[in-house]
Amino acid sequence: MKAVQLIAHGAPGQLQYGDVPDPVPGPDEAVVRVRACGLNRLDLWFEEGNLPIPLPLPRIPGCEISGEILALGKNVANWREGERVAVQSNLFCGHCEFCARGEESLCLNGELLGIQRNGGFAERVAVPASALVRLPGKVDFATAAALTLAGSTAMHMLTCRAQVRPGDWVLAIGGTSGVGSAAIQIARQLGARVISTGSTEAKRRFAAGLGARHVVDTSQADWPAEVRKITQKRGVDLVVEHVGGEVLGQCFTCLARGGTIVTCGATSGREVPLKLWPFFVKEQKLVGSYGRNRKDIIAILDWAAEGKIKPVIHKVYPLSGTGEACAALRQRAVMGKAVIEP
Ligand SMILES: [Zn+2]
Numbered sequence: 001m002k003a004v005q006l007i008a009h010g011a012p013g014q015l016q017y018g019d020v021p022d023p024v025p026g027p028d029e030a031v032v033r034v035r036a037c038g039l040n041r042l043d044l045w046f047e048e049g050n051l052p053i054p055l056p057l058p059r060i061p062g063c064e065i066s067g068e069i070l071a072l073g074k075n076v077a078n079w080r081e082g083e084r085v086a087v088q089s090n091l092f093c094g095h096c097e098f099c100a101r102g103e104e105s106l107c108l109n110g111e112l113l114g115i116q117r118n119g120g121f122a123e124r125v126a127v128p129a130s131a132l133v134r135l136p137g138k139v140d141f142a143t144a145a146a147l148t149l150a151g152s153t154a155m156h157m158l159t160c161r162a163q164v165r166p167g168d169w170v171l172a173i174g175g176t177s178g179v180g181s182a183a184i185q186i187a188r189q190l191g192a193r194v195i196s197t198g199s200t201e202a203k204r205r206f207a208a209g210l211g212a213r214h215v216v217d218t219s220q221a222d223w224p225a226e227v228r229k230i231t232q233k234r235g236v237d238l239v240v241e242h243v244g245g246e247v248l249g250q251c252f253t254c255l256a257r258g259g260t261i262v263t264c265g266a267t268s269g270r271e272v273p274l275k276l277w278p279f280f281v282k283e284q285k286l287v288g289s290y291g292r293n294r295k296d297i298i299a300i301l302d303w304a305a306e307g308k309i310k311p312v313i314h315k316v317y318p319l320s321g322t323g324e325a326c327a328a329l330r331q332r333a334v335m336g337k338a339v340i341e342p
Helices: 041-048 141-147 150-161 178-189 201-209 223-230 245-253 276-281 294-305 319-330
Strands: 002-008 014-019 029-038 064-072 084-087 124-128 132-134 169-172 193-198 214-217 236-241 255-263 285-288 313-318 337-341
Touching: 002 319, 014 319, 029 084, 029 141, 041 319, 064 124, 064 141, 084 141, 132 294, 141 150, 141 294, 141 313, 141 337, 150 178, 150 236, 150 255, 150 294, 169 178, 178 193, 178 201, 178 236, 178 294, 193 201, 193 223, 201 214, 214 223, 223 245, 236 245, 245 255, 313 319, 319 337
Parallel strands: 169 193, 169 236, 193 214, 236 255, 255 285, 313 337
Antiparallel strands: 002 014, 029 064, 029 124, 029 337, 064 084, 084 132
């Protein structure tokens, strides 16, 4: 089959397009014919070798997969060849204490698809059958590949790790990112008043088009003051954050008394100073969010089938264009999702 392998880390790393042996399903696995695979910030961290886990190469990246079942291992029941599926990228063991209570995001034996084993920038991929999720009939492959990781991450943040009440002010950082663009739509559906951020006029228009009531200009140093002004100095109830670094500190300036910041990423810095005095005086919360549970993927795909969320697909690339897609994401030129279609 054709596949893209990462053979050396770097920014850019060396991605090699070519022939590799077809995957064969293990006893508890399925081989999926990949129809679409979304590109994520995680792919760039992997490409750069910038993750705190061993990253042996070569490896086929790609962690946001949709396709059809091509072959099943001998122990796999409940699935048929030809079924349309999405694949949960945070692979889980199914028997640790956290998996037992449906919190696969906390699995003690978790593995990342497309990083710790071969992923979806290929014509075929072997995955544990436990990671398969049925695609609703109305959801096409590109939509699934744009929501299964990024959209479910936002769903996990907004409905599992934090709660949104109708009328709440929600600040969704980075409205053109995969997580940010989904967060705006999910928060709106939950009845929130949404503020987002964008560094260019085009990005701000994009976020407004998704339903953000206000979009503040993060190229202005005092953008948190703008958020406070919009909310009549009160601040927002919830911040959906995935940037880290200085931005996370600025988010506290935007936060109301009793408010929550939920964060799932650290693109611009993994260490942040925290001013403890206002934090406890205002009874604020900082909540971590990692990956997703199966129910978050089912929810986001159901919402897509019902028309409650629609990913914005920036561009569809052929498999041989994976390097070009990674470069576009690295240059922050992607609004919404880049999707690879092998
Ligand atoms: Zn587990």
